[in-house]
Amino acid sequence: MSINNCIFSSKCKQYGNEERCNPLCTYYTYMHGLNGDGGFWRTRNVPKKYDDCRLENLPIDKDNPQVYKRIKKYAESMGEFILDRNVGLYLFSVPTEANKFGTGTGKTTTAITLLNEFVIWRVKLHVSGENRINSNPALFMRASEYQNIYNDQFKGDFTVKEKASYKFSRYKKSMTSVDLLILDDIAVRGGTEAYLNELYEIIDTRATNGLTTLYTSNITIEALVDMLGDRIASRIEGMAVPVELVGADKRKGGLF
Ligand SMILES: Nc1ncnc2c1ncn2[C@@H]1O[C@H](COP(=O)(O)OP(=O)(O)OP(=O)(O)O)[C@@H](O)[C@H]1O
Numbered sequence: 001m002s003i004n005n006c007i008f009s010s011k012c013k014q015y016g017n018e019e020r021c022n023p024l025c026t027y028y029t030y031m032h033g034l035n036g037d038g039g040f041w042r043t044r045n046v047p048k049k050y051d052d053c054r055l056e057n058l059p060i061d062k063d064n065p066q067v068y069k070r071i072k073k074y075a076e077s078m079g080e081f082i083l084d085r086n087v088g089l090y091l092f093s094v095p096t097e098a099n100k101f102g103t104g105t106g107k108t109t110t111a112i113t114l115l116n117e118f119v120i121w122r123v124k125l126h127v128s129g130e131n132r133i134n135s136n137p138a139l140f141m142r143a144s145e146y147q148n149i150y151n152d153q154f155k156g157d158f159t160v161k162e163k164a165s166y167k168f169s170r171y172k173k174s175m176t177s178v179d180l181l182i183l184d185d186i187a188v189r190g191g192t193e194a195y196l197n198e199l200y201e202i203i204d205t206r207a208t209n210g211l212t213t214l215y216t217s218n219i220t221i222e223a224l225v226d227m228l229g230d231r232i233a234s235r236i237e238g239m240a241v242p243v244e245l246v247g248a249d250k251r252k253g254g255l256f
């Protein structure tokens with residue numbers, strides 16, 4: 001990451017001004033780190049292909065105009081929805097005849113758009129001195145990735161297990177403390193009782209501590225009971241507003 005790729009560049013008045021626009025800029029340092037490869041942009045853990053997701057290019061308005069309006073409203077009042085009222089979202093699509101698995105409708109794109117906008121907004125707020133950031137503000141986590149990290153603790157020799165345990169507890173700490181967490185593809189597979197207890201603990205801690213979570217899923221909130229059990233399902237239901245995205249699988253668009 002060079003200063004030219006600074007997340008703030010397109011909207012920063014100092015962009016291009018060599019005296020002000022350099023790696024020592026406070027905005028740049030918080031967002032990208034002194035060397036350009038760290039900062040809160042990195043610790044949010046979003047896959048690279050979603051780096052450019054912003055409200056202005058969120059592609060769901062055509063197929064889902066009402067949802068688009070709600071997401072826009074949410075993005076424009078981050079302080080209220082995320083920090084004050086802790087309104088989580090459960091972005092889901094169910095299988096239809098035209099879209100057999102309810103995939104590629106923009107669930108992850110929408111959640112990450114909100115997360116990207118939140119991190120940008122949060123760093124600006126911090127630099128302005130209004131509301132300081134004490135730790136990483138947001139994190140993206142695929143539920144299956146978290147489950148794999150959990151399972152790795154019980155595989156291999158002592159060193160491998162120890163490394164995996166360290167990684168797991170680091171992520172767990174982050175997942176239970178960030179202001180905004182995405183749990184992506186929450187119901188892609190079930191899990192052992194021990195894993196589901198871990199997942200419950202994270203979700204429950206977030207609910208108890210008033211932290212906001214965005215979920216994405218290919219099943220309804222009601223169907224979560226069969227996949228993750230009623231404790232997790234009812235917790236999610238209590239902390240997230242269901243938002244359904246309809247339409248064809250946009251990933252398939254490029255195949256023909
Ligand atoms: N409504 C849309 N219009 C145009 N492109 C879209 C739309 N929704 C998603 N896309 C594009 O399709 C691709 C897949 O989107 P995304 O990863 O958000 O889907 P998803 O709903 O999370 O799918 P899955 O259920 O497989 O996780 C992305 O490249 C995204 O930009």
Ligand SMILES: [Mg+2]
Pocket residue numbers: 107108109184185216
């Ligand atoms: Mg997705």
